[in-house]
Amino acid sequence: MQRRLVLVRHGQSEWNLKNLFTGWKDPDLTEKGVEEAIEAGRRLKAEGLKFDVAFTSKLQRAQRTSQLILAELGQRNLQVIEDEALNERDYGELTGLNKDDARKTWGDKKVLMWRRSYDVPPPGGESLRDTVARALPYFVREILPQVLNGKTTLVTAHGNSLRALIMTLERLTPEELLQRELFTGAPIIYEMRADSTIESWRDLAGAPADAAE
């Protein structure tokens, strides 16, 4: 039996373009983001993929990305299950600030810790550990059983809510996680074993220039 899970970070959003901390704010995709989502759909089509189930967050950049992917696959009518558990990490007081300005104010090291460490929360926001604490139970309860039942499953979400899942799936240490960047609109395809470990995975990453957004 094939147990296939596909994770996709949403396409570029208006706040990615402006280089702002976004978190739970709800900007739309840019034109480039729409293109990236369509391209993700094309790549999945080229892989011969069709989805049985799809999950996304409560934020429009992820929802639109999943709609565009499914449209490309001729699966417009597939119901997409939305849940807040898959929302982006809450950036607290950093939300809406420019990332370069934040580096100037607090220094590169501190901002990198807030953005990529496992357990250092940004002021008033969630650490990645906090994000894991709400995203992982949802994944285990709702998403994983579908994959283990042989349903090809799409999860369209966010840089940090997906890193929270990837940390567990790929068994990354907090140090390894610091280096793990997700590209906008780049599908990652996991083939899982019956014991829910990963048999193999491929990152269909596109333009590396988007990594820092």
Ligand SMILES: O=C(O)[C@@H](CO)OP(=O)(O)O
């Ligand atoms: O602003 C955000 O919400 C995220 C994702 O775009 O940014 P970062 O890469 O800093 O975690």
